[in-house]
Each structure stands twice: as structure tokens, then as C-alpha cells.
Amino acid sequence: DAERREAELAERVAVRTAELERALDSQRTLLAELHHRTKNNLQLVSSILSYEGETLASDADEQRVEAAQDRIRALARLHDLLYASTPTDKTDLGYFLDRFIQELTGLVGHRGLTINPAITVDRTVPVDTAIRVALMINEIVLNTLEHAHADGHGCSVDIAVTDDDTHISVVASDNGPGIVADVETRRGLGVELIGLLAKGLGGTAEHDGTAGVRWEISVPR
Numbered sequence: 001d002a003e004r005r006e007a008e009l010a011e012r013v014a015v016r017t018a019e020l021e022r023a024l025d026s027q028r029t030l031l032a033e034l035h036h037r038t039k040n041n042l043q044l045v046s047s048i049l050s051y052e053g054e055t056l057a058s059d060a061d062e063q064r065v066e067a068a069q070d071r072i073r074a075l076a077r078l079h080d081l082l083y084a085s086t087p088t089d090k091t092d093l094g095y096f097l098d099r100f101i102q103e104l105t106g107l108v109g110h111r112g113l114t115i116n117p118a119i120t121v122d123r124t125v126p127v128d129t130a131i132r133v134a135l136m137i138n139e140i141v142l143n144t145l146e147h148a149h150a151d152g153h154g155c156s157v158d159i160a161v162t163d164d165d166t167h168i169s170v171v172a173s174d175n176g177p178g179i180v181a182d183v184e185t186r187r188g189l190g191v192e193l194i195g196l197l198a199k200g201l202g203g204t205a206e207h208d209g210t211a212g213v214r215w216e217i218s219v220p221r
């Protein structure tokens with residue numbers, strides 16, 4: 001009787017395990033399809049913006065469209081980095097940011113910008129935190145590009161990401177002409193986005209634009 005019960009239990013466990021594996025395979029298939037469709041939709045939006053940009057006569061409007069395309073490309077790369085492999089709810093922040101900044105360098109390097117990263121953070125964080133930190137870095141890079149275009153020559157931006165027992169810190173500074181006048185008169189979209197992204201994580205984002213632009217961002221780990 002004991003052997004029969006053990007055999008029945010083993011059979012039930014095997015059946016249940018097979019059911020769970022099938023459900024997991026189905027979930028992976030659905031997530032892969034979702035990733036594919038999301039990527040296609042982002043590419044479609046970027047193509048539409050590119051078409052619209054060709055019809056604009058104003059340089060300022062063209063730059064706004066170009067900035068919007070840059071944001072969409074960044075979202076697409078973030079999506080690839082996080083979801084192309086088996087999805088998870090957490091990620092290694094340092095490794096993820098290293099890869100993301102490499103992608104950014106490939107996207108904007110030909111436009112006269114040098115990115116100098118120093119990523120020493122060694123921590124696993126929720127995916128939402130990683131995405132928000134990466135998007136803040138993306139906005140910092142886009143702001144630096146804007147200064148480079150306005151000043152007529154290339155710029156460089158240093159980006160350091162560190163952590164301690166309580167917070168993750170991002171400190172970034174560029175060698176551009178600064179943005180004080182622009183920020184005081186109309187607070188650019190990038191500045192607003194960085195503030196909102198930091199606030200969404202319960203953190204702070206402060207900047208100084210008197211000699212180049214320096215950002216100090218701190219979010220709870």
C-alpha cells in the first residue's frame with residue numbers, strides 16, 4: 001500500500017510538473033509575441049516621425065522631431081535589453097546600464113558626442129527602477145546633444161553611477177555652454193522628464209548649468 005501511494009503521488013507530481021512547464025512555455029511564447037509587436041510599433045512611430053520631420057521647414061521643429069525619435073529609439077533599446085531574453089522582474093543595474101550606455105554611444109556617437117561612463121553600482125533592482133534610471137541618463141545625453149548642436153561643436157558628458165546602503169546616485173556633467181537661461185525661461189522637456197522620473201522613484205534630481213551642466217540624482221535603492 002505504501003509503495004502504491006508513493007507511486008500515485010509521484011505520478012501526480014509528474015503530471016502537475018508537466019502542466020506547469022506547458023503553461024510556462026505558453027507564457028514565454030506570448031511574451032515573445034508581445035515583445036515583437038511592441039518593437040514593431042516603436043519602429044512604426046519612429047518612421048512616422050521621420051516622415052513628418054522631412055516636411056518641416058523650421059530647424060527648431062526638426063530638432064524636436066529628432067529628439068522625439070531619439071527617445072523612441074532609447075525605449076526600443078531598453079525593451080530589447082530587458083525583454084529579448086527570458087523576462088524577469090529584477091535586473092543587475094550596473095550590467096544593464098553598461099549595456100544601455102554602449103547602445104546610446106552607438107546611436108549618438110556619430111553626432112559629435114562622447115560619453116564617458118563610470119558605473120560602479122553593484123546591485124539587483126526592480127526592472128522599473130532600472131528603466132527609470134536609464135531614461136534619466138538618456139535625457140541627460142539628449143540635453144548634451146542639444147547643447148552640442150547649439151554651440152556648433154561636439155560635447156562630452158561624464159556619467160557616474162554609484163550606490164551605498166540607502167541610495168543609488170547618478171552624477172553627470174558635460175562640457176557644453178550651460179542651460180541656465182533656457183531653464184529659467186521655459187524649463188526644457190528633458191529637465192522636466194528627469195525630475196518626474198526621479199520623483200516617481202521617490203528620489204530627487206538637481207542640476208546646475210553655470211559651467212556646462214551638472215546633474216545630481218539620488219533615488220532610494
